[in-house]
Amino acid sequence: MSAxxxxxxxxxxxxxxxxxxxLEEKVGQMTQVDFTVIGKPEERHAENPIDQAxxxxxxLRRHVxxxxxxxxxxxxxxxxxxxxRRMQETIQAAAARSRLKIxxxxxxxxxxxxxxxQNATLFPQAISMAATFNPDLSFKAGEITAREIRASGLLWNFSPVMDIGRQPLWPRLWETYGEDVHLATVMGTRFIEGHQGADFSAADKGLTCLKHYVGYSLPFNGxxxxxxxIGERMLREYFLPTFAAGIKAGAPTVMVNSSEVDGIPGHANRHYLTTVxxxxxxxxxFTVSDWQDIQRLYTRDRLAASEKxxxxxxxxxxxxxxxVPFDFSFYDILLELAKSGEVPIARIDEAVGRILTVKYQAGLFNTPKAPIPVEGNFAAPAATATNRQAAHEAIILAKNENHLLPLKKDANILVTGPTANLLSVLNGGWTITWQGDAEHLYPKDKSTVLAALKKQSxxxxxxxxxDRFDDPIDSEKVVAEAKxxxxxxxxxxxxPYTETPGNIPSLELDPEQQALADAVLATGKPVILLTFGGRPRIITKVTEKAAAxxxxxxxxxxxxxxxADILYGAYNPDAKLPITYPRDTNAITPYDYKPIESFEQNTYDPLYPFGHGLSYTTFETSQLKVDKPRIGFNENINVSVDVTNTGKIAGKxxxxxxxxxxxxxxxxxxxxxxxxxxxxxxxxxxxxxxFTLTPDDLSFIGLDFKRLVEPGDFTVMVGNQSxxxxxxxS
Structure with a gap:
């Protein structure tokens, strides 16, 4: 159901x-609190940790x-x-005792x-889903995620992130679908469509929330x-289209940018929040603030002289x-502002009307029904199979010198490095815990890379x-074993990390990891480099000597x-980079660079470009054509091309x-x-x-900040053809 x-x-x-x-009931509807406000800290492991009072x-009193x-x-x-389930039943039972039963x-x-x-199907993170270049997998991930949160009794998902990731230092890069507008639009839209279906009130569907509107993902310092x-033109060209697509796909809620763009905090930006x-x-x-960010207009941004x-x-x-999230300060202050007329009742009614509309659309006012059964709807074998396929299609083969890969099953392999034997490094933040780093909580039936190799070898x-990421690794022992x-x-x-705990000053590898790599590469043995993490750490010196x-x-x-399936050839890799992988820590240039960025002394010279990804077979594109040499402003143009598997094994x-x-x-x-x-x-x-290219595909944001198509020549490029x-x- 579209909002x-x-x-x-x-x-x-x-x-x-x-x-x-x-008025109190209206202001309460605009208030969102964290679980701690209703919880029992002394019974945090209870079957129902809610404090009834x-x-x-x-x-009942604050009407949240x-x-x-x-x-x-x-x-x-x-x-x-x-x-x-008990928590949701308890909360809704309390709401049912309120005067209006909202x-x-x-x-x-x-x-x-x-x-x-616990034990949910946890897919590749968005950056890795983008690497699949498979919109159908994104749709299925949306379907399965919605089904499993609904089996849990939950309904509203703060996802997907529709920011585009063009600053590799940013610790939330991995929550995006990469640096490209079109790729992020397609993958994000398909996730929403899978998650919400035709009617997000359906028993196995749920609401999505576009975040973080808008411009959050390009912090200058990373x-x-x-x-x-970000100037208005750039924002409209690169950062608004993904949100526009999410809205068109029917997402009923939007979370606001925690930071600021061009000096205006997201939560104070009427131009972006209302006009645009x-x-x-x-x-x-309806729009929802991010964590504590209204208060921060006063406490952090100094945009406001008081919390009021x-x-x-x-x-x-x-x-x-x-x-808010930890108290009722917003409720108390907004009530005072409304009573004094500083915030008009019409604005309160507008906001509450939007919130109530979404609640009605979500079916919350209908007669409560039991959540969908766990059996067949939660961590089902079909969901695990889809997840495995997504993981297969997410891992990028960037180099394969002398066809070292795939390995034979009887190869003797020395495995080393801090990411070899941890599940947390495969998943990152927002996994079981906020930072995703509680390795002891990860399911015991899932395999680290090391465990998976041992099973197949x-x-x-x-x-x-x-045993842990920060444990020292004995380089001398590694070198001795290599023989x-x-x-x-x-x-x-x-x-693992997310948000501000993931801030780093440089993309350089940790010195300990670089030292281990140097020792390993000096052995003369063929080295396969396998990396995990949310951003492209600088590995240039390692890749120069690694065989794969x-x-x-x-x-x-x-x-x-x-x-393990890819290393042994049980799966032929087919992922491609959804970002540009930089060669040096300050060499940050996206693939869609401007002409001036590759002129005279300026060059686009990444370690691996956007769209790079090898296979165990080879492919060739040919016969690139357009259906007509000239079109009018409002016409589509059709593009055709042949693609051939020129190798010896099947692949994508x-x-x-x-x-x-x-x-x-x-x-x-x-x-x-x-x-x-x-x-x-x-x-x-x-x-x-x-393929069909539309006038929108040919358009850009012009001098007057409006989207237009100008007359002139265009070049279509596929592979090495144009x-x-x-x-x-006309």
């Missing part, structure tokens, strides 16, 4: 309910419209399904599966929640619900490394098995269609991805592919 198509009966019900509500104070997050076990860890909307971060439910300096989001993009759902002024600024800018697999092995698997990368390179990023709970290839506007009134990128398709090909097989066409007035 843009409010049914007349829902609008009538909302208006009828609004007319009955007191605190719950009734929140729901939303609660979020997990019970406060250490680091907010995942709960059993039974606990989640249900509570519970929110959770289920960003790569039902993150906070640190989380720090300023972005509402008037231009047509969003009809901060609340006024945010609400009047267009924030409908406040993730018929040769000798020896491990030299620590008795055919090949060395060097596993490097990052420990696999870039794992965050392939999820099945990532260990998938990596993603055909990427790029476009360049040869000359324009605003400088245009050297190329931009406009279409892609992944196809499976048998040896010698050729497929003929067709073809031109011209746009002219």
């Amino acid at each position: 843009e198509a409010v049914k007349p009966n829902i609008a009538s019900q909302v208006n009828h309910l609004l007319a009955q509500m007191t 605190k719950l009734e104070d929140a729901v 419209g939303s609660i979020m997050n997990t019970p406060y076990t250490p680091n907010n860890q995942a709960q059993p399904i039974a606990t989640w 249900p509570v909307l519970y929110g959770i971060d289920a960003i790569h599966g039902a993150t906070y439910t 640190k989380d929640r720090t300023p972005a300096f 989001l509402r008037d231009e993009l047509g969003f009809k759902g 002024e901060a609340v006024k600024i945010a609400v009047m800018a267009g924030v409908d619900m406040s993730m 018929t040769g000798k697999v020896t491990y030299v490394g620590g 008795h092995h055919d090949v060395i698997l060097l596993c490097l990368g990052e420990k 390179v696999l870039l794992g990023f965050l392939p999820g709970m099945e990532g260990g098995e998938a990596a 290839e993603t055909v990427l269609v790029y476009l360049n506007d040869v000359a324009a009134s605003v400088t245009r990128p050297n190329k931009q991805l406009k279409a892609f398709k992944k196809v499976a090909l048998e040896p010698g097989e050729t497929q003929h592919l067709n 073809v031109k066409f011209t746009v002219s007035p």
Whole structure:
């Protein structure tokens, strides 16, 4: 059910309910609190950790419209399904005793599966899902995630992240679908469609939340929640289209940018929150603040002279619900502002009407039904199989010198490095706990890379490394052991993190890891580099000497098995980079660079470019054509190309269609991805592919900040081929 198509009966019900509500009840609906506000800290492991008195104070006295997050076990860890269900029953039972019986909307971060439910299906993180270039897998991940949170009794998912990741230092890069607008649009949209279906009130569907609107993902210094300096044209060209697509796909909620763009904090930016989001993009759902960010307009940003002024600024800018989250300060202050007339009742009614509309759309006012059965809907074999396939398609083969890979099953392998024997490094943050680093909580039936190799090997697999990421590794022992092995698997990368705890000053590898790599490479044995982590750490010196390179990023709970399958050839790798992999820590240039970035002394020279990814077979594209040499401003143009598997084994290839506007009134990128398709090909097989480019694909943000198509020449590029066409007035 789209948030843009409010049914007349829902609008009538909302208006009828609004007319009955007191000011206190309205302001309560705009208030969202963390679980700690209603929880029992002394019974944090209880089957139902809710403090009934605190719950009734929140729901019956303060009328809160939303609660979020997990019970406060250490680091907010995942709960059993039974606990989640009891919690939701208890909360909604309290709401049912309120005067108007308005249900509570519970929110959770289920960003790569039902993150906070024990033993859920946890997919590759978004950056790795993007590496699959497989929209159908993104759709299925959305379906399965929704089904598993609904089996847990939950409904509202703070996902997907529709920011695009163009600053590799940013510790939330891995929560994005990469650096490209089109790729992020397609993958994010398909996730929403799978998660919500045609009607997100269905028993196995759930609400999504687009985040973090808008411009959050390009902090100048790379640190989380720090300023972005993005001009209006760039914001409209690169950062708004993904959100526009998410709104069109029916996402009913939007979470606001925690930081600031061009000096204006996201929660105070009426231009973006109202003029653009509402008037231009047509969003009809409700906006929710991020964690404590309305208060921070005063405590951090110094935009407001008091917390009271901060609340006024945010609400009047267009924030409908406040993730307060630890108290009722927002409720108390907004009530005072409304009573004094500083915030008009009309603005309160507007916000509450939006919130109630989404609650009606979600079916929360309907007669409560039991959650869908666990059997067949939670961690089902089919879901695990889909997850395994996603992990297979997410791991990028970046180098394979002299066809070292795949290995024979009887190869003697020395495994070393801090990411070889941990599940946490495959998953990253928002996994079981917020930071994802509680290795002891990970399921015992899932395999690390080391464990998966040992299961498949018929040769000798020896491990030299620590039990934890930061344990020292004895390089001398590694070198001594290397003599008795055919090949060395060097596993490097990052420990899990998200948000500000993941801030780093440099993309350089830890000195300890670089030293281990130097020792391993000096043995003269063939070295396979396998990396895991949320961002591209600088591995240039290692890759120069390594015989093979696999870039794992965050392939999820099945990532260990998938990596072993690729190493042994049980799966032919087919992933491609969704970002540009930099050669040096400050060499940050995205693939769609401007002409000036590759002119005279300036060069685009990444370690691996966007779209790079090898296979154990080879592919060739040919016969690139457009259906006509000249089109009008409002016409489509059809592109066709053949792709052939020229190797000896079956494999999948993603055909990427790029476009360049040869000359324009605003400088245009050297190329931009406009279409892609992944196809499976048998040896010698050729497929003929067709793509349609629309006027929107040919457009850009012009001098007046409006989208337009200008006359002139365009170049279509696929593989090493290109073809031109011209746009002219009809």
